[in-house]
Amino acid sequence: MRTRQLKSFIVLAEELHFGKAAERLHMQQPPLSRQIKALENELEVMLFKRNNRKVELTEEGAFFLQEAKAIITRLTAAQHTLKAMGNGEAGTLRIGFVDSSITERFVITMGRFKDQYPKVIIELEEKVSVEQVAAIGEGSLHIGFIRTQLAKTHELSHINVINEPYIIALANNHPMAEQETVSVYELAKEPLIFFPHRKNPGFYNWVLNGFAQYDLMPKFGFEVERDQAAEMFVAGGFGYTLLPSTSCRMGRRGLTYKRIQEPFLDLRISMAWNPAHECPLVNNFIDVFKQQAG
Amino acid sequence: MRTRQLKSFIVLAEELHFGKAAERLHMQQPPLSRQIKALENELEVMLFKRNNRKVELTEEGAFFLQEAKAIITRLTAAQHTLKAMGNGEAGTLRIGFVDSSITERFVITMGRFKDQYPKVIIELEEKVSVEQVAAIGEGSLHIGFIRTQLAKTHELSHINVINEPYIIALANNHPMAEQETVSVYELAKEPLIFFPHRKNPGFYNWVLNGFAQYDLMPKFGFEVERDQAAEMFVAGGFGYTLLPSTSCRMGRRGLTYKRIQEPFLDLRISMAWNPAHECPLVNNFIDVFKQQAG
DNA sequence: CAGAATGATGCGATTTAGGTATTATTATGC
DNA sequence: GCATAATAATACCTAAATCGCATCATTCTG
Structure with a gap:
């Protein structure tokens, strides 16, 4: 069976006239007759009741018309979606x-x-x-x-999308809050409010390495699970925490943000594909x- | 596009191997390759990513697989329904x-x-x-x-499906309830509980004709719309009513059913097609x- | 009864599809 | 690392299907 046959059938069912249907289908009448005949043979059902003067749908034909329309509609829609997928206008993007x-x-x-x-x-x-x-x-x-x-x-392939230093957050009334910048040597003496090692070992070790460049070890203060909790402890004067520099745009009242004097840690995010x-x-x-x- | 191509596509998508798919489709591998190629050309989309060793669906192919399955399923179901219609096992029967x-x-x-x-x-x-x-x-x-x-x-064509005389219903304590049968001449003197002319003029006139055979006219009693109401009036002793003989099988208490002595009216129902x-x-x-x- | 309308059929040319044999490429094993 | 097996693509031939044109057959209309 060909989709063309289904389309021919649909048009003929609308026109109920072989000649006119053939014209709409840009073909001659005899091949249309044979197409319909072939479809009927394949389905083993008469779709049209016809003598040499009149054409009308049989009950079976009326039923099959619905089905044929549904099928052609779905197929056409699928073709459009495929085209859209080809243009990157449809589909699923996993990021x-x-x-x-x-x-x-x-x-x-x-x-x-x-x-x-x-x-x-x-x-x-x-x-x-x-x-x-x-x-x-x-x-x-x-x-x-x-x-x-x-x-x-x-x-x-990849492009850099973020490249910015980590800075620190301090309570407004913290002694170091007066300085322009803070040195890592000063930082190492101050308690770091940080998350537990198990939560993100890679990042945790990466921060340790940042200190290790200067032969230092951070002094650990409270361990908290969430950023918000860390900010609360910092605001309470229990130490400092680290964060990417642009995060301070959404800074909280009660906190001051300071750059680190020496090259320390940079957040580098790439987009890769x-x-x-x-x-x-x-x-x-x-x-x-x-x-x-x- | 042919349905065979869709079926081939579905099988190939399941097998992901031209040789095995071709075997399942009872054909050789080269024509299957060409079939898929032709389908891809028509859809202007690569359905499979394939080198000479491996076959896998593209994203477009995965999408089209769903659609193709849905289409073939619907088409197959339609064919089954058509077959059932041919056997008189499906369709709509208007009676x-x-x-x-x-x-x-x-x-x-x-x-x-x-x-x-x-x-x-x-x-x-x-x-x-x-x-x-x-x-x-x-x-x-x-x-x-x-x-x-x-x-x-x-x-x-037609066959008789009902052929039975009309009989009368009377109250149990009606004087005529003692008799074996009732004559139309007696009936004509008794009030007929009947429905109004407008409700079914054909039947109304047919009953009048039944009496007219004997140069009689029924004596009209109460006019009621529904059979149940008629039975109530009859039971109350206000007259008699007419009904097909088998209807008394579901007879009501308080009513007696009597045949009419002379040939009178017969209910004749035919089934025609x-x-x-x-x-x-x-x-x-x-x-x-x-x-x-x- | 004649003619117009209309679907079916016959026939030849073209296109399409399938089968067989072969090629090209890639993975695997020694 | 090379030979071999596996596998999809290609070439070529034959068979089947389809189309267009011409014609036929039937039926409705005036």
């Missing part, structure tokens, strides 16, 4: 991220993309960077927002992301 | 009836038919006999239960009806 990549810009980009490509479904997954890189390589993730610095020769996969969705997302930058 | 044709047997037959052919939809329409005959002739009604006596040479239409639904219905008779 990975690490916790610290969720910035204002990230959220705004998501919103813009959703506005511009409303038919695209975005699936967001939080994953550590190495897992994201593996997932992008094998294709189960389209795009990743990762901490890992990829080599320029890496099989994945697999150029080998040639996915229009990805290209569109990157475009929207870059627009947002400008 | 006309007149009020007095609704007997126990009628209802039981409907139930049997519905049990035996659960996929058939029965549409019942109350219509006077002449309209039913016209509707059956033009095909808008499959079967009619009519009062009209059709000639044997009539274009519609159009043999020219050759509808398996109709044949099946007639079969069930005849079974019920035996």
